[in-house]
Amino acid sequence: MANLDEVNLNIISLLSKDAQTPFYKIAEQLGISPRTVELRFRKLVEKRIIIGSTIRIDIGKIGFVGKSYIHITTSQDANKSLLNEQLKKINGIFLTVEIIGNYDILALLAVKDLASTFKVIEHIRKLPNVEKVDVSFVNDTIYPMSRWVNKQMPLKRTRNQRCSF
Amino acid sequence: MEKVKIDSIDAKLISLLLKDARTKTKDLAQVCGISSTAVGNRLAKLKSKGVITGSALVVSMSEIGYMFPASISIESIKQEDSKKIISFIEKSSGIFYFSFSFGKYDMQIFLISRTTNDIQNLKKLIMNRMHCRISVDLWETLFPNFENIMIDGALNG
Numbered sequence: 001m002a003n004l005d006e007v008n009l010n011i012i013s014l015l016s017k018d019a020q021t022p023f024y025k026i027a028e029q030l031g032i033s034p035r036t037v038e039l040r041f042r043k044l045v046e047k048r049i050i051i052g053s054t055i056r057i058d059i060g061k062i063g064f065v066g067k068s069y070i071h072i073t074t075s076q077d078a079n080k081s082l083l084n085e086q087l088k089k090i091n092g093i094f095l096t097v098e099i100i101g102n103y104d105i106l107a108l109l110a111v112k113d114l115a116s117t118f119k120v121i122e123h124i125r126k127l128p129n130v131e132k133v134d135v136s137f138v139n140d141t142i143y144p145m146s147r148w149v150n151k152q153m154p155l156k157r158t159r160n161q162r163c164s165f
Numbered sequence: 166m167e168k169v170k171i172d173s174i175d176a177k178l179i180s181l182l183l184k185d186a187r188t189k190t191k192d193l194a195q196v197c198g199i200s201s202t203a204v205g206n207r208l209a210k211l212k213s214k215g216v217i218t219g220s221a222l223v224v225s226m227s228e229i230g231y232m233f234p235a236s237i238s239i240e241s242i243k244q245e246d247s248k249k250i251i252s253f254i255e256k257s258s259g260i261f262y263f264s265f266s267f268g269k270y271d272m273q274i275f276l277i278s279r280t281t282n283d284i285q286n287l288k289k290l291i292m293n294r295m296h297c298r299i300s301v302d303l304w305e306t307l308f309p310n311f312e313n314i315m316i317d318g319a320l321n322g
Contacts, residue, residue, distance in 0.1 A: 004229065012224060019186045019220035051223040053186035057179060061169040061216045069266065069273055071238070071302075099236070101302030106236060136238075136268035142218060 004049070007032065011040055012050065019053035059110060060141030066111045067141070070124065071103040071134040078129035080104060086127060090120060094143075103134070111137065169214045174199060178207060179217070186220040226277050231259070233303065234277045235284050238270040239291070240298040247272075249294060257287060271297075 004012070007030065014026050023041065027034040044050040060066075074080060080098050087096045087107050095108040107124075111117050125133050171179075174197050181188055181196060194201045211217045226234070242250065247265070254263055254274065262275040278284055281303075288301055 012222070015222045016224070019222040047228075049225050049228045051225055052184070053220060053222050054184070055179070055182045055186045055217050056219040056221055057183070058215055058218050061167075061214065062171055063168055068268070069238075069270070071269065098305035099302040100305065101235075102238075102300040103302055106302065106304075134269040136266040136270040136273065138264045138266040138273070140264045 007036075008040060008044060008049075011037060011044070015041075015050075015053070019055075057143050058141050059143045064110050064112055064141055066137060066139040068109045068111050068117060068138065069136045070107040070109060070121065071136075072105040072107065072124065072130055073132040073134075074104040075129045075131050078104070083127065083129055087124070090123065092116070092120060110143075169211075169216050171211075171216065175207060175211060175216075178204065179211070182217075230279055231277045232279065233281055233284060234275070235301060235303050237274040237276070237284075237288065237291070238300050238302070239272040239274070240270055240300075242271040242297050243295065246295040246297070250291070253290070253294060257290075259283065259287075 010030050011026060014021060014029065023037040024034045027037045030037070041050070045052075072083075074083060084096050084098060084105060087093055087105065090109075092110045092112070093107050094110055095106075097106050098104065099106050109117065109120060121133060121135060124130060177197050178193060181193060190201050190204050194204045197204065199207075208217070226232075239250075250272070254260055259278045260274055260276045263273065265272050276284070276287065278287075284301060284303075288299055291297070292299060
């Protein structure tokens, strides 16, 4: 686990609000030089603490109506990572993750219309080692799904922990 | 919802920015084969039409102490309980996404926490507040690769 100092935490927290903030604006707010911000940012990326940045888009505006959660139960001797790879190749599936609990794999599918979704789910049902498929639909179209991160998790320092949300 | 018409250059801009929101306008212009001014205009239009709604930083959660991603799926939520659960969820930390759904489950909550105890506590809190069935799944990967979102596939599909 990384030990982050005050400056790094502030940089991360400002970028969490808007990942496209220019370095000179961050520098202004923190009272340091733009060069320092840039070096710090590069270090954080090198250390893989900051993995990258992305934009949020509303896929509802480009022809999607929502997304669906596909909870999959596999057979006992299934090769989960192989199945994971097969799922990733399906058009429209934007996230798959192996899980432990009631189900074995969770896949997220961007939904365009009922017919194509039906087809994808039928396709998944027929994949080898798939035992049960449970589907739920959501009409939320913001993409990716981390829309709560910024609002919910302000970075702050606490006494006992190095940093916390 | 009204649909915004986007052409192949818009789609390219979006997929480039999804991979790295900090890509310089100059580089975007070069890859797409248009001028920097045209990039600026197109992005402004995509923003004003509500296609691009913001940006997000992808941080390694394990590096800052959040080791346990999980999803909580809730069945049979009563109508009167749904408002209660929203106000409660907005206050609890670690939840990075939630939404109501229909189908097998009525609600999905995605969270990431420091210990498995935190997840257990949240589950207990929800169960104490209302009558519903909850299932918890721990995620195997620390954090899904949002930077690898397959928007290209989604756009073409």
